[in-house]
Amino acid sequence: MSPIRxxxxxxxxxxxxxxxxxxxxxxxxxxxxxxxxxxxxQRKQQQMQRVREALVGAxxxxxxxxxxxxxAFTTTFEPETFSAxxxxxxxxxxxxxxxxxxxxxxAEGVRAAPxxxxxxxxxxxxxxxxxxxxAYAEHIPDVPLSPSPQDPEExxxxxxxxxxxxxxxxxxxxxxxxxxxxxxxxxxxxxGGSIVERSATKKRPLEGRDGGxxxxxxxxxxxxxxxxxxxxxxxxxxxMHLFDISILKSDDPNGKGIIFRESDTLSSxxxxxxxxxxxxxxxxxxxxxxxxxxxxxxxxxQQRQCKLLCYPGAFNQTTGPPHWSLLLRGxxxxxxxxxxxxxxxxxxxxxEGEYPAYGHSIVVSPYGDVLAELDGAPGAxxxxxxxxxxxxxxxxxxxxxxxxxxxxxxxxxEIAAEGLNGAARExxxxx
Amino acid sequence: MSPIRxxxxxxxxxxxxxxxxxxxxxxxxxxxxxxxxxxxxQRKQQQMQRVREALVGAxxxxxxxxxxxxxAFTTTFEPETFSAxxxxxxxxxxxxxxxxxxxxxxAEGVRAAPxxxxxxxxxxxxxxxxxxxxAYAEHIPDVPLSPSPQDPEExxxxxxxxxxxxxxxxxxxxxxxxxxxxxxxxxxxxxGGSIVERSATKKRPLEGRDGGxxxxxxxxxxxxxxxxxxxxxxxxxxxMHLFDISILKSDDPNGKGIIFRESDTLSSxxxxxxxxxxxxxxxxxxxxxxxxxxxxxxxxxQQRQCKLLCYPGAFNQTTGPPHWSLLLRGxxxxxxxxxxxxxxxxxxxxxEGEYPAYGHSIVVSPYGDVLAELDGAPGAxxxxxxxxxxxxxxxxxxxxxxxxxxxxxxxxxEIAAEGLNGAARExxxxx
Numbered sequence: 001m002s003p004i005r006x007x008x009x010x011x012x013x014x015x016x017x018x019x020x021x022x023x024x025x026x027x028x029x030x031x032x033x034x035x036x037x038x039x040x041x042q043r044k045q046q047q048m049q050r051v052r053e054a055l056v057g058a059x060x061x062x063x064x065x066x067x068x069x070x071x072a073f074t075t076t077f078e079p080e081t082f083s084a085x086x087x088x089x090x091x092x093x094x095x096x097x098x099x100x101x102x103x104x105x106x107a108e109g110v111r112a113a114p115x116x117x118x119x120x121x122x123x124x125x126x127x128x129x130x131x132x133x134x135a136y137a138e139h140i141p142d143v144p145l146s147p148s149p150q151d152p153e154e155x156x157x158x159x160x161x162x163x164x165x166x167x168x169x170x171x172x173x174x175x176x177x178x179x180x181x182x183x184x185x186x187x188x189x190x191x192g193g194s195i196v197e198r199s200a201t202k203k204r205p206l207e208g209r210d211g212g213x214x215x216x217x218x219x220x221x222x223x224x225x226x227x228x229x230x231x232x233x234x235x236x237x238x239x240m241h242l243f244d245i246s247i248l249k250s251d252d253p254n255g256k257g258i259i260f261r262e263s264d265t266l267s268s269x270x271x272x273x274x275x276x277x278x279x280x281x282x283x284x285x286x287x288x289x290x291x292x293x294x295x296x297x298x299x300x301x302q303q304r305q306c307k308l309l310c311y312p313g314a315f316n317q318t319t320g321p322p323h324w325s326l327l328l329r330g331x332x333x334x335x336x337x338x339x340x341x342x343x344x345x346x347x348x349x350x351x352e353g354e355y356p357a358y359g360h361s362i363v364v365s366p367y368g369d370v371l372a373e374l375d376g377a378p379g380a381x382x383x384x385x386x387x388x389x390x391x392x393x394x395x396x397x398x399x400x401x402x403x404x405x406x407x408x409x410x411x412x413x414e415i416a417a418e419g420l421n422g423a424a425r426e427x428x429x430x431x
Numbered sequence: 432m433s434p435i436r437x438x439x440x441x442x443x444x445x446x447x448x449x450x451x452x453x454x455x456x457x458x459x460x461x462x463x464x465x466x467x468x469x470x471x472x473q474r475k476q477q478q479m480q481r482v483r484e485a486l487v488g489a490x491x492x493x494x495x496x497x498x499x500x501x502x503a504f505t506t507t508f509e510p511e512t513f514s515a516x517x518x519x520x521x522x523x524x525x526x527x528x529x530x531x532x533x534x535x536x537x538a539e540g541v542r543a544a545p546x547x548x549x550x551x552x553x554x555x556x557x558x559x560x561x562x563x564x565x566a567y568a569e570h571i572p573d574v575p576l577s578p579s580p581q582d583p584e585e586x587x588x589x590x591x592x593x594x595x596x597x598x599x600x601x602x603x604x605x606x607x608x609x610x611x612x613x614x615x616x617x618x619x620x621x622x623g624g625s626i627v628e629r630s631a632t633k634k635r636p637l638e639g640r641d642g643g644x645x646x647x648x649x650x651x652x653x654x655x656x657x658x659x660x661x662x663x664x665x666x667x668x669x670x671m672h673l674f675d676i677s678i679l680k681s682d683d684p685n686g687k688g689i690i691f692r693e694s695d696t697l698s699s700x701x702x703x704x705x706x707x708x709x710x711x712x713x714x715x716x717x718x719x720x721x722x723x724x725x726x727x728x729x730x731x732x733q734q735r736q737c738k739l740l741c742y743p744g745a746f747n748q749t750t751g752p753p754h755w756s757l758l759l760r761g762x763x764x765x766x767x768x769x770x771x772x773x774x775x776x777x778x779x780x781x782x783e784g785e786y787p788a789y790g791h792s793i794v795v796s797p798y799g800d801v802l803a804e805l806d807g808a809p810g811a812x813x814x815x816x817x818x819x820x821x822x823x824x825x826x827x828x829x830x831x832x833x834x835x836x837x838x839x840x841x842x843x844x845e846i847a848a849e850g851l852n853g854a855a856r857e858x859x860x861x862x
Contacts, residue, residue, distance in 0.1 A: 241835065247827045247828070251823070268835075270835075270838060272839065272840075292765070292830045293830065293833075293834065293835070294729060294761075295729060295834065295836070295843065296840075298725060299840050303840075319828070323798075326757075326764055326799050327761075327764065329761070330764070330765065333754060333757055333761070334725045334761065367753060367754075392682070396677055397723070397750070398675070398676070399672075402675070403724065404671055404672065404699075405726070406846075407701060407846070408671060408702060408703065408845070409703075409843050409845050409846055410841055410844045411841065412726065412840050412842075413841045414839070414840050415839060415840055415841065
């Protein structure tokens with residue numbers, strides 16, 4: 001079985017200062033934040049453009065290296081890579097330009113891209129800040145219970161149908177549509193990092209209330225969308241463990257510290273997520289803080305038989321240096337799986353309210369060794385992953401079959417959610 | 432709450448070539464191995480003497496450094512440290528000599544040793560080889576259900592009562608008695624690495640058989656004994672996951688490879704083990720290969736509320752370099768606990784049948800950083816551990832209370848063994 005090539009993009013994150021969200025001076029006034037919807041759309045298109053530039057840069061580097069070379073490598077981008085002054089005003093124009101670039105037009109054979117799996121970072125289309133999550137959120141459909149790869153146009157139906165700068169696109173899902181069409185046009189699987197998902201449920205009208213209109217209840221999620229190479233929407237992971245931490249500067253050896261509470265704005269997902277990658281096996285998805293929970297990886301590998309875990313994440317400069325690589329390598333070795341961690345790059349400009357992402361996207365082998373790792377700068381990783389290497393290690397050191405579940409303690413077992421639909425299974429916003 | 436000082440001893444292992452076990456040329460003939468019982472006892476006394484020499488060396492280093500210095504440090508021993516030509520012929524003489532040494536006689540106050548917890552390596556009293564396990568095995572009593580620290584003489588009653596070179600001591604448990612008395616005389620808790628345990632159960636006599644004698648069924652375990660500072664035997668861990676691996680030389684980047692099957696001779700334990708360390712909290716015990724199982728550490732920390740995990744281990748020179756430190760650091764960070772790994776040193780002489788231990792004993796903080804680590808040479812680590820640091824990290828990054836058990840998946844929960852006594856709960860020997 002031939003290897004699968006994975007392309008991991010470490011993109012610059014959007015900064016809050018240019019977010020299009022006029023920020024209230026105090027947290028208590030957050031409900032009065034003023035949003036410029038056109039600015040939000042333009043900023044999302046700027047990020048799509050960055051995906052395009054990063055893909056062109058990465059594939060150019062791969063071709064220079066020799067496409068048949070299966071060793072893992074990294075390529076970093078010069079600052080001007082992402083300095084395109086004119087951002088096309090539709091995601092379709094960005095995709096057209098991508099496929100017209102020399103790097104991609106040189107592709108031979110039936111595949112449009114010289115890799116099979118593309119991984120994007122956490123919250124790649126918005127500033128990572130509670131004050132921006134609502135304004136940048138998109139509606140994401142439910143994953144069809146029976147994905148129909150024969151009819152990829154149906155996947156994601158009802159979203160992204162409009163595009164450009166119009167009002168319709170603002171309430172639709174341009175980032176979702178972009179990822180879907182990227183998968184379809186490049187003919188690659190896409191683990192779409194994450195974007196903020198807006199999920200609205202109608203409540204019954206209150207009796208006797210004027211007009212009797214249904215009340216809308218909105219929840220926001222940090223959500224990863226997965227598309228197959230036909231553009232079918234095949235998996236959706238809502239971050240299960242929300243990032244609520246409080247490390248004071250005085251407690252941090254580097255004096256940076258980090259205090260963040262995702263649960264101020266986000267709700268948590270309540271289910272594991274995996275999908276099948278042809279010629280390789282099952283792939284599990286977790287988002288950032290999910291990585292800290294060994295039991296989640298155990299369930300994904302034991303219950304869902306995953307052989308690769310993808311963690312889009314945005315660890316920060318306080319917890320990133322001591323923990324990011326250690327956690328990812330630990331997940332790989334404990335579960336004898338490949339692990340991909342994909343982060344935004346560290347911001348070139350820091351400042352009050354800007355999230356200090358750590359970068360250091362990484363690909364780890366099932367033996368726990370780092371195949372390739374970026375530093376803080378924008379860049380990409382190409383790495384080959386092989387089902388055979390997972391199988392060999394599991395045969396050499398057969399921990400996967402030597403477990404003592406059922407004898408000494410119980411299995412970490414997924415709780416069946418029969419009779420519950422997706423929406424009803426999700427949690428409520430945090431305090 | 433003041434810190435606890437841990438002393439971790441990395442002792443030279445015994446080599447098989449001098450084991451007192453005349454080795455059959457083929458594995459099939461292993462049942463005909465000839466054992467020299469006096470040689471076995473003398474070899475065990477040689478190891479007790481090494482414990483003594485290592486303790487004297489370690490405490491001398493601590494006192495030179497300044498006993499109040501709470502930073503972690505390592506000290507390594509010159510080869511001649513362990514070259515004592517004359518080994519005392521009883522463990523009591525070794526303990527007397529230990530307490531008479533200048534390092535210990537200089538101790539002030541009521542404590543005999545300037546540390547609270549001593550950790551020994553896996554199989555510290557025998558060559559690590561299937562052909563030797565039976566000959567070096569000792570009987571180990573059951574842990575009293577209600578430990579009686581007021582009456583420490585009762586703990587381990589019936590074993591180690593005789594000593595010296597006589598036959599009685601051979602069938603008794605000189606290593607068990609040595610550890611017990613070491614704990615009592617030094618007034619420290621001892622996590623006694625591991626020794627091979629012989630557990631004999633009488634079967635009912637076969638009907639009509641001559642003499643009607645009960646048939647004895649013997650099982651061997653890789654067992655860690657824990658003693659409190661009164662010498663009470665407070666916990667017994669039988670290695671739960673047997674070391675059965677097969678890495679061919681051709682598959683090992685370093686060309687060493689390792690094939691070992693503990694299950695050829697040993698049986699596995701079937702229960703978790705923890706004990707309470709005053710002024711600190713609960714301590715969990717795993718042995719070597721147990722370390723590879725994240726679910727075991729999860730159960731120890733979630734069910735048993737452990738804040739320190741001790742892993743006596745003997746990783747080898749194939750899996751040690753890539754995995755030993757990574758696994759120990761991963762267990763610490765995932766569970767926000769201190770972790771101690773205590774190994775025999777790497778053998779100065781290598782050769783056919785000699786187990787190539789990796790060494791690299793280590794103490795890891797709950798943040799996953801290495802407080803102190805030895806290389807392959809014999810040595811000791813002193814490290815301070817503080818309950819407060821565990822509590823602080825769990826407050827800063829509260830993963831320990833953010834778990835999704837009961838919502839997304841089931842807890843890793845200990846299976847209650849009600850109605851089963853210790854012996855009946857243990858497994859049968861492997862194939």
